[in-house]
Amino acid sequence: MRPPTASLVVLLLVVAALTVIGLGGIPTAGIPQAVLNEEQQIAADTAQSLRTAIDTEASTVRRTASAYPATSTSTPVTTLKALASARKAVLGSVLLDRHTGTLLAAGGRTVPLAGVDAARTASGAVPPRLVTSGGSPQLLYFAGVTLPAEQEDPDQDYQTPNRPERQWLLVVSEALPSLTAYGDGRTAEVLDASGTALATAVHGNASPAADNSSLSAAAARAAHGSGAHTDASGSLLGAAAGSRRTVAGWAQVASTTGPGDTDHLGLVVLTSHAVPATTTTPDYSRFALEAAGALAGVALLLGLALYFSVQRPLLRLYLSAGRLARGATQDWPTAAAELSRPVPVHGFGELARIGRALDSLRRQLTGESGPQEFPARRGPGYRAFAVVGLLVVGCWAVPMIFLLNRADTATAVPAPVLAAQQARTEIATNRIRQSLDQSYTDLSTAAAGLPGRSRAAQTEVLQHTLADHRQYRSLYLLDRSGGITLRVGGTPLRTRVHVPDGGGITTVNTSGRIPAIAAYTQVRAVKGKSKAAGVVLFGEIDVKALNSILPMPKLGSVWVTDAHEKVLAASVGYEAFQSLPDPGLTRLARSTQSAPGTAGTATSAVHLTSSGPSVDAAAPLAQSGPTARLGWHVVTAEPAAALQIPAVQAEQRTMLAGILALAVGAACLGWLHVVVVRPLRAVATLVERLAGGDRRTVLHPVNHDEIGSVTRSLELIRQALAERDRAARSGHAAGPMRSLRENTLQR
Template structure:
């Protein structure tokens, strides 16, 4: 062959190669335009990326959460407890103020023709806590008539605010001044010294309860001074006249290992502020080092699980898609590599079969996608399992003595509130019994109605005869068993009414008749429900009578610690425990109800239990964060793996099923894509390769569409014809 002929052949070969490259490039472009673009979150990489990013945010949140609590100072649990005590004391004062205001309003409404002197006598006599009253000319601010303790007119603001009392501090201590207008110039002023029942304060912590009044003065109501009086102004600065509760931690330079905690709460709009002030030892919070270790371990486990997800699903599908695009474009692959995942390997084998290429078998066993993702899930769940095990096996913290004292205070508060609630109901029944007329049941009915309307403690108020039968009633249907009353006057529990505790107050008349008032169980629950924690009232047999969290009456008291403190408290003492016998942290306190005297014979005890898991101790904070992070990680793992399984694994296995048929020589069944994502693109490429075996290389790249054999019925209309047809359609409508 001459040199010229050789050059011609070489040139022709180069032209054919160039044409083949241009054809392949055109096919690739056409195929790319037809294949779905699997952008986030449709691609197979979306779940693993979502898992990694979510794990990263969880790591950051865990580290920040533990870092925020890594401060040195008083225990937050003590501060929270003091805030709760201050709020409860303030609410108690506010309830007393409301009661006194109601009494004074009732006196003024029923004044009638009473003289000014008689009005003052009645105000002091009927008021439970008012010790002095005066009628004052507000224009001259001078007293016209006075009785009892003097009204501190000089300490009162000018003008007096209307609608609520004013708190002032005098030489005798803090007091409240109530005001009620009588006419255009005169007003009734009544004074009430502020006292407080005895609390179980911690002398070791120098715990004291202070009252701040609107005139910028403070008084110690109970307890000890935690700091010198000369320095109290700095501690109380900013607490006068507050409108919401506050907690302040004060650092004293001379006390390196002790902090001052001041918890304050306002009493309505009176300007009175209750402050609980005590000392607390310095304690370390959560450690930053532990937070970093927790975050680093979680991030390492998340990265390992992420890599396994990528190797099990994302990388095989990407390699398979690249090979499928080449085969669907008609490109020749010199060497085909076996894929490491079973489903991808089966699909790659089908691609090789359709294009007539050799495919290496490689090793016989390959893991499936499900097995790889299951391994990634197991590794990802190792961290939550380790976190739960760490919390489960870690030693329980020792509760501070101050929390135990505060628990005893709450128990006494609940017992005090419930006892006086019952005693006030008995007072209503006794007062009503002096007004009823047994020979005039109609008048008695009106008397009972008025008494029940003024006292919402009772659900029913009625008159019974010597046998206990109801003669006249008002309110709801009586539940008490119709038997004679057990005595002359008192409070009794009728435990013969199934699962409902029927508590009633009674007062026997000289005629043998008696007035009975049944207490509303919901109101009884409302009294004990004001205390933080779970409150239960039990009798001498340790049967549950009331439970703030819902209950069935007369069920045995549950919980060994609760039973222990209840037994010790029944004689009338206050008992608190900071841990059970087995060392598991619990906080329970109980008090025997012996005050007032009208409830002592009931032999009841009030048991208060507090959930220690919610207390802000450093160890409990770490445990809660670990459990929270573990729960979030478990949720992330479940969501991402269910996403991968149902959205990607199931279609991939279905495609592998079709691929097995094609590898066995069955090329008659089409391969439909299930979703427009990476696996759907592989299915389209596999379908193109299958069609090539039937229609030839014209199907490479998916550029041509099959035409039908019938005539083409499409007709292009002229502009005139389209206008005529459009006009005819509009005229028909």
């Protein structure tokens, strides 16, 4: 009896303490933590975009150099012109001898080569380097160029050994990738290791914060203290100006998966935004104390009720049953003293029934009365008492779960958090657009190498393209009728047979298990040379590659939809061409007005779902480029429960306290029912049958506790009564107690 009662009281008091700690620890003044977290994520997203741009450019320079068709007669000037002149982003370029570092050729602006040791770059990929030239920051990209060895001249009269292959080092200088600030009123900066701003971008009415220099220095120190080769990020609070305060986020431009091209640059992205400071917020400390006090009162009330109504009566019944058992197994003079006192009836329900039946058995042992029948209809028992106890706990828990501290959907989410979700959705949209644009650019490069070549050479070009660009799952050429004339890679998923004009991104199926997104471009014809195997080159993009770039930390679920709001790709599980999971998301996507031919604008809203408020945003995929005519959208949804918003935190912790209290009450009272109430009901039925004259049913104790001891005592009483009845039937009524005691000792 004691363990479930003590556990109920102690655990309810623990829940009361957790209620005070949980609700009392919610910050209710100044800038919500959710705003700081969102600014940190925006900085991290911007840093990742910058990192991706640098990594892509470094890979492009290396790939261009490795694909250059050098010959033994290639000169440094012609090689440099072929590698760098066609690239608009290149500011200047040089070609160095990789063994001696001698300058072989130069083009464009002067490339700052201070500290560049060409001999040490003979093996492995060289990461970009940040330099300053003319007061402006630049990035140096490196790539090796290998030329075949010069062959022997067969016309010479004497033989000379073949010269070894030549190793050149291409160095190109480019400006930092363009930086974009997302969200109205936000400023974005790229800082070097010392905190000096290298590039700045503003959006809308943004203006640099008054304490911008101190924020830059603090961000540089924080990034430096986080260690190298990490993608660390954080948030900072700036100075207040009137009712607004600057919130800043910083993030390292470093690889997320180990050593990368940007790890040694020491770049840090700093974003800042002035947000209104919260001045009037509810204080949950008083509510926490009141709720905890009420639960403590419920715990003590139930503990006292169980003690006085169940535990103490059960202990007294246990003593009374033991006394009767001793009286039934001892000699008459001693037994008379034990059996002469009536059995007190304590409590109600099953304990009262057992007490009355025990007193009837006492009278039968003393010969005062015979068997007694008990009424079958009885009043409420301890099972009803346990249910009432659970209802008492529920009276505290149910309002906590369903009624108190409910977050208002319209006002719970601060406006800066909603704006940040929209800004991050635009960042995700830009990332997806860049990926699709790059796929189109890569396909166009491959298509430029097809005209004028044999079918075998065209197949080789496509195979190299497929090997170099993992985002493609299949490359194929179409003729004028839409038939596939040349294919490399997997089986095409296309079901739409069409030969489009121009180039861009499109879908090539409208149903099926996997959405098929493809880049396409025209294959130009060259006069006087063999025709290409087809007129349009298609590259089906692996949807897994597209899905892999959608997840972003703390952005929630991300979907890419077509013009009809059907899902093409997502960061969560989905079926091809299914509708968005919530009608509110569909309406939000349509409200961007991103129909084909229109620019469209990003938008955001808070929707109430079955799991609570959700912070949602949508943006058109592109306003220009290969995807501009599609009318696709990017939609995101983040549950407000995942954000550190005070109103939502209060709702969550209030519900959690109610659930814990209800679970504790149900568990402990259920435990009490199993170990006390149910055995008591069984014992009450058996003792009433025994008092009614049933001497055949053997009473087996099941539990080793008070109820088990009562059962053992009842079994001794049953044996004594059965012995007396047998003695009476055999005519030996004298001394039944003595013979019963002797039989008990023999057993």
